[in-house]
Amino acid sequence: KEVENQQKLANVVILATGGTIAGAGASTANSATYQAAKVGVDKLIAGVPELATLANVRGEQVLQIASESISNENLLQLGKRVAELAESKDVDGIVITHGTDTLEETAYFLNLVEKTDKPIVVVGSMRPGTAMSADGMLNLYNAVAVASNKDSRGKGVLVTMNDEIQSGRDVSKAVNIKTEAFKSQWGPLGMVVEGKSYWFRLPAKRHTADSEFDIKKISSLPAVDIAYGYGNVTDTAYKSLAQNGAKAIIHAGTGNGSVSSRVAPTLQELRKQGVQIIRSSHVNAGGFVLRNAEQPDDKNDYVVAHDLNPQKARILAMVALTKTQDSKELQRIFWEY
Ligand SMILES: NC(=O)C[C@H](N)C(=O)O
Numbered sequence: 001k002e003v004e005n006q007q008k009l010a011n012v013v014i015l016a017t018g019g020t021i022a023g024a025g026a027s028t029a030n031s032a033t034y035q036a037a038k039v040g041v042d043k044l045i046a047g048v049p050e051l052a053t054l055a056n057v058r059g060e061q062v063l064q065i066a067s068e069s070i071s072n073e074n075l076l077q078l079g080k081r082v083a084e085l086a087e088s089k090d091v092d093g094i095v096i097t098h099g100t101d102t103l104e105e106t107a108y109f110l111n112l113v114e115k116t117d118k119p120i121v122v123v124g125s126m127r128p129g130t131a132m133s134a135d136g137m138l139n140l141y142n143a144v145a146v147a148s149n150k151d152s153r154g155k156g157v158l159v160t161m162n163d164e165i166q167s168g169r170d171v172s173k174a175v176n177i178k179t180e181a182f183k184s185q186w187g188p189l190g191m192v193v194e195g196k197s198y199w200f201r202l203p204a205k206r207h208t209a210d211s212e213f214d215i216k217k218i219s220s221l222p223a224v225d226i227a228y229g230y231g232n233v234t235d236t237a238y239k240s241l242a243q244n245g246a247k248a249i250i251h252a253g254t255g256n257g258s259v260s261s262r263v264a265p266t267l268q269e270l271r272k273q274g275v276q277i278i279r280s281s282h283v284n285a286g287g288f289v290l291r292n293a294e295q296p297d298d299k300n301d302y303v304v305a306h307d308l309n310p311q312k313a314r315i316l317a318m319v320a321l322t323k324t325q326d327s328k329e330l331q332r333i334f335w336e337y
Contacts, residue, residue, distance in 0.1 A: 010092035010148035012055040013085050014140075016041035017063040017070075017078065017106075019099025021136040023128030031131040032177055036066035036099055039129060044097065047129060048137050054195060055093070055148035067099025067106070067124075072221040072318070075109050079215040086116035093119040093147030097140065100124040100173055100181060102311070103159065107168030109315050111157035111207045112337060113215040119152035120208075122159050122168060126179045135162070135179045145195040152197065155189065156207035164188040167203045169337075172309055174284070185286025185307065206336050213319050221318040222247040226310045228282065229253040235266035248276035248317045252310035257281045257289035264295075271301055276327060278334075280305035280313040291331075303330045 016022060018037030022044060025034030041059035051057045062078055063070075078096070085091045098106055107122040114120060123143035125136030142160040146152050157168035161182040170184035190199040206212075225246045227237040241249055249270065253259060257279035259267060271277050279295060279302055281287025289304045291297045297304060305313035313334075320333045 006056055010055045011090055012057050012093045012095060012144050012147045013091055014041060014045060014057060014059045014095045014097060014144070015062045015078065015081060015085075016044060016059060016097045017067070017074075017099070018065040019067050019097065019103075019124050020128055021097045021099075021123065021125040021140065022064070023125075023130075025128045025130045028130065028132045031127045031133070034128040034130065036128075037064045040064075041097070044129075044136075044140065048141055050141060051144050054141070054144050057144060065099070067102040070099075070102050070106065075106060076215070076218065076221065078106065079110060079113055079218075082110060082114055082120060083116070083215045086114060086118050086120070091118070093121070093149075093152070095140070095143045095147045096120070096122045098122050098124050100126060100161075104168070104172045104182075105311050105315050107157050107159050107171065108312050109319070111168045112211055112316065112319050113213045113218065114157070114208050115211065115214050115216075117154040117209050119147045119149065119155075120157045121147045121152070122157060124161065126177065126181050138163075141195065142192040146192055146197055149197050151199065154209065156203045158189070160192055163191055163193055165190040165192055165197060165199070169203060169205055169207065169312075172286075172312070211337070213323070218319070218322050222321045224248045224250065224314045224317045224321070226250040226252050226314055229258070229260060229263070233260050233263055235263045238263060238266050238270065242270050242273070242275050246275060247321055248278055250305070250310045250313045250317065251277060251279045252282040253279055253289075255281060255283065256293045257287065257304060258294050267302075268300055276317065276321070276330060277302045278305055278313055278317055278330075279303070280308060280310045282310060301327050303327055303334055306334055308334070
């Protein structure tokens with residue numbers, strides 16, 4: 001009977017990368033002060049025995065770092081391992097445990113480059129497993145539930161935090177400390193409660209199997225950096241980033257990705273030198289940047305990031321630049337993904 005049950009269950013691989021979900025604090029009262037990336041994947045899995053009722057689960061330790069330290073090389077390494085597993089007929093779904101600081105970047109990266117319909121779920125926690133009311137156990141349980149469910153196929157890379165199923169494209173860490181840290185300006189796709197998924201909407205943008213990008217064809221990512229807009233801003237950061245080799249600069253602008261008169265001439269000059277200028281917005285609840293608003297994008301040959309926040313715009317720009325250097329193509333890609 002047990003063998004029969006195992007055969008019926010989906011096979012889910014948990015790829016661990018570190019973060020607070022693998023964190024440990026000095027006492028149970030340390031919910032916000034602790035060290036991330038301390039606990040190995042086997043211990044994480046052993047900590048939630050109920051996973052065995054959802055799927056045949058096995059773990060792999062891909063990285064063991066706090067996610068603020070993730071590099072482009074780490075992204076490529078993880079992305080390539082996900083692709084190998086997704087191609088295996090013994091794997092039905094993949095869960096990635098990850099720090100929450102850059103979880104939205106990794107989830108969006110995988111959403112762009114993994115050519116598969118199999119569920120890929122990225123999950124983290126806001127409190128270490130050693131804390132009272134730790135959220136990692138339930139988040140991980142929910143992630144495995146979603147990854148083992150056939151209904152999750154073809155919906156792009158997903159994120160399960162705080163009982164919500166979010167699109168990896170849209171979701172962003174909106175607050176810290178609180179367990180309801182992750183939000184999307186377009187709302188969650190669904191809920192996962194006691195291991196059961198409830199879907200309400202689907203992603204409209206191109207992703208995974210329908211993407212023109214393929215991790216297997218990407219061997220390196222170009223330098224793309226972000227500079228912040230604010231009152232009394234100078235052009236120092238923009239110039240310095242370009243001098244240090246940035247192929248594109250994400251302008252994390254105020255409002256509609258607007259550009260200060262102190263910075264505008266420098267951006268025009270950098271564009272003439274070949275640096276792509278991508279205007280995004282750093283407004284808190286989600287930007288919506290349109291072309292040729294206060295900035296003449298057609299004349300200056302800029303790209304706009306539309307609703308992508310600056311850190312997600314950086315991910316898409318890096319991936320897109322592996323295929324094209326043409327600003328019109330880049331803009332098409334920013335509308336479609
Ligand atoms: N909650 C967390 O996971 C935060 C941690 N700094 C990380 O991103 O690894």
